Structure formats: structure tokens, C-alpha cells
Amino acid sequence: MKQLNLIIKNEFLTDVRSKGFWISTIIVPLIIIAFGIIFGFILKDADSFNNVAKDLPTQPDPEEMTAGKAIGMMMGSCLTFFLMIYGAMIFNKVKTEKCNRIMEIISTCVDGKTMMLAKIISVGLLGLVQLIVWGSLILVAIIGFYMVFQFAIPWEILSNPKTYIYTLWIILYFVGGYILFGSLYAACGAITDKDNENQAYMTVITFILLGTFYIGMYAVDNGDSAFATACNYIPFTSPTIGTINAISGVSPIWQTILSIIILYATAYLCVTFSGKLYRSSMLLKGKQFTPKDLITFIKSH
């Protein structure tokens, strides 16, 4: 535990102190706002866009899109994009250690599982800091709007106990999904130091994530279908679909709990496996990874 804390602290502080982190934290929202404004102006005068916009319903159909589904879908999308950004960061961290051979020194005193978990958590904390910064900016913007336009704030949402239950589901699915996919990204970084091979493995994970995202879109309207129910238990799709189904009330609580247990158990196995891979992969330097190597890694300590 002491080592885990130490590595998390070290990794987190090193990244959070870097100029690149703060530049991206500040510049990314500015770029998004700038793009929004530019595209807004461009699309305002675009005839084809206006024609499409006219056909769109002005208000969502309450039967089709409940608040639960909307929040679930939003969280699923957030998780997908969060993983794409921060998963790549985990991948790069592991790959760097493999390339510069630090892993040979670290592995003498830290077990692979601790190392992987520490990397995933430290990157997660880094993401949290960025989200807090961005969230604060959004909050400031909302307060600004409120002071100018004096719109009503639905405070009653805070007195509803379901808000807290939904928040719990969101956090559990988000963290579980992040650990699961984070460990897969870490495993990809450890497998090989060749850029083209790494890219191939990354593409596979990206496709899984995109698949999860699109299945999540399908589950918004078909949460009670057999396919969506099955995906609720598959750990690679459950972070998105589970969130949507849990919040929209499609899944009973026992299904949600079972789905979360399966998700965390798989995440644990994946962290253990990527830890073994991290320790064993130093032998693969310069050598092409083969599926046969997997057996060696699993057998290793």
C-alpha cells in the first residue's frame, strides 16, 4: 500500500507539475469554445443545416428520452472519450518505461499489479484535476448566466434520494470501466516497443470503445432488449449500457449489482494480467510479440 501511494504520488506530481498538462488544461476548453463559435457562425448561414434543423423536434419526446436515459447516455459518452484521452496517456507512460528500461529497475521492488494500478489511478487523478478545472469554469459560466438571466435552478433535485443512488451507479461504472480499459491500454504499452505494433493494439481497443459507445446508443431506446441485457453483463460494454439501464430504471437493482461485480472482477483480472505483462515484457525488447508469449506471461510471477 505504501508503494502504491508512493508511485501514485510520484506519477501524479510529475505530470501535474509539467507545463504541458496545464497548457492542455487551459487551452483545450478555449479551443472547444472557439470551434463552437466558429462553427456556429458558419452553420448559421448554411442552408442545408438550417433545413435539417427545421426538421428536428424542438423538444425531446418524454416517452422516448427520459432524464435518466439522457444522463446515462451522457455518462457513457464521457467515459468513452475519457478513456480515449487518458487511456492513451496510460499507454504512453508504460511504453516510455519499457523503452527507457526503467521497468527493469522498478520491477525489482514493486509487483506488476501495484505498478499498473498506480499508473491507472495517477492518470485517473490527473483526469479528475482537469475535469475539476473544466467543471469550475462551467460553474463560473452558469453562475454568470444565472446572474444575468435569473433562470430557475432546480434545487429539488438535491433532495431526491434517487440522485445519490444514480450518482453512486455512475461513479461505480465509471471507475470500473476506467480501470478495466486503463489496464488494457497499459497492457498494450507493455507488449511491444514497436510503434506500428502498438498502434495496431490501440486500434483494437479504440474499436471496442467505439463499439461500446454505439451499443450504448442502441440501448437508450432498447434497454430492455435481450441484446442490451446481455451487454449489461459483458464487462467491456457494461460501463456504458449498465449506466444507461441503471439510471433509466430498465435494470432491477440486482442486475446492476451483478453487472458491477462482474465488471470489477474482470478489471481486477485485467490489472493482474497487465501487471504480469509489465514485468515479463522486458524480455520482449526488440522481439515481436506472439500469442504464445501470453502463456509465458500468465505463468510468470
Place this chain on the structure above:
Amino acid sequence: MEILQIDGLVKHYASTKALDNVSLSVAKGEICGLLGPNGAGKTTILRIINNLLVSDAGSVLVNGIPASLEASRNIGYMPEERGLYDKMRVEDQILYFGQLKGGDKARLRNVMGEYMEIFNLTGQGKRKIKELSKGNQQKVQIIATLVHEPELVILDEPFSGFDPINGALLRDLIARLNEKGSTIILSSHNMPAIEEMCSSIALINHGKLLVKGDISDIKEQHRTSELLLTTRNQLSIPLLMDSSLLENVETIPPVKGRKGYAYSIIKKPGIRNTDILNAISIQGEILHFEEKLPSLNDIFLNYTTGQPSQEKSNFTHTSC
């Protein structure tokens, strides 16, 4: 008391046998040189000791504890291929590695200060690793290896990347560590350095341990009957051969910086050097007399290729 005990180590990489029943022990306070050509199995042994690899058979005990993360905490291991975090500051890096090995931060800070002074790095602690020269990065790597004050220090090619001045600094440091009671295993191709610093060597080739023991004992085992002699006046070779003490006498170019006549003598088995000295002194004044002992390089080449070294300058001598 043995700090490291390796017994019957076997390791395969696919169908290649990297280690073939290697047994080796290193006593506390010893400086042991691990020698062998590239691909001999040295790194595999070091990785198994450090719990980075699992052997197929055999056992490794470090201070009586089987190779494990716990046992590794008492080892300072510097692999051949170095690894540091480029963006981290020097002192953060050293303290981080020390703490991962279980060191106390306050104590680590003190030890780090001492080593920084030895390696002339005082005042560089706040700099990032990427801002340092390759030699200074190497120094940081060594400090990070030693900062938790391990009982067993394993250095794989520690001299690579060092200029002669820093090489000498490192040699002094190793001697100091040894005086304080640390056991050191040096894996290197730098034969003169190994010969100078190590009390014992282990020679490995094709995954097999060929020889292990005290350097002086090994040299004694490989001594030849060859003597080198310099006299003020020229000797009569037929007369020397008549003494029935010698098998062969040849004139050789005199040693640089020394006047006189130089000879290479092969003595007959069982003949004492003093008898030969007496026989020669009758003919002329002896300026220099020495028995030629094989250098570590010769012994290494002899074991690994079956060929003794052709570099005469590499021979070491015991003078009388």
C-alpha cells in the same frame, strides 16, 4: 557467511538453454566479478537474483531468503541498460527509487547528499535528468542504486559511459562500499577494472559456470613456467641450457625504458626460481626477473575461446 547462494539454476528461453545447472555462492564482504562473453547468461543470472525472472529449476537465496520482492529490497541493482525518468528532478528520482526499496526518506536524503558530494553533483539536485550529461546521468543511476544502503550491490557494466576520471571515482566508491561491509557483484567486460577490484571471479559461458574462485588462486592454477629476465650483460644461451634447469631460452626485445638484454625462459617442471636465479647470476648481473602470470583477459579468452591472449602488454607479473 554467504550472502548469495545459487544452486542448480536452469533457465530456458524457448528451446535455448540460457543457464545450465549454475551453482554459485558469494560470501559477505566479497567483490565478485561476473565474467562471460555476450549472451553467456550473466544478465539472466542477475535477473533471477533480482526476482525479475523465474528459473525453471534451482534456487537463489539472498541472505537466506529466496529470491523475492522482499529479498530484492536488500539488493542495489543497476542493470546494463539504464533507466531514469527524463522529466524528474535528480533528487526526486534518487529519493523515489530509495523509497521504493523501503528506505526512510530522512536517511535517504543524508546518504544521497554524501554520494552527490562524492560524484561532484552537489547543487545539481533540482535539475531535471534530461538536462544532465550522459556521464552525470550515469552517476545519478549509481546513486539511485546505492541510496538505500543495500547489503548486496549488483552493478552490470558500471563503467560504461564513464571517462577515466569518473571511472576512478567509481572504483574508489566501490572500494569504500566494500570497506563498509557491502558485498559487490560486478558484471563487466572491463578486465583491468575487474582484476583491480575483485577478490573473486565467476566465469560463465554458454550458460555454464566454468570457473569460480579467488582471482589469485585461479591465476595460480593457470600459471605457466615462463620467466622474464633482464641482465646487464649478454648471457650465453648454450651455457644456460647446459644447466638442465631450463627447457628453452629465447632473446626478446628489452622492456621499454629498461636497458640490458631481455630473455624469455621456460623452466623445467619442479625447478625452483631460486635455482634458476643462482645459475644465471653466475653469468651476469640480473636487473629484472619475474614470473609471468596470466592476466584475467588471458584466462577469460582461454576459457571462452580456448585461445590465450596475444596482447603481451596485458600480462601481469609478480616481481621478485
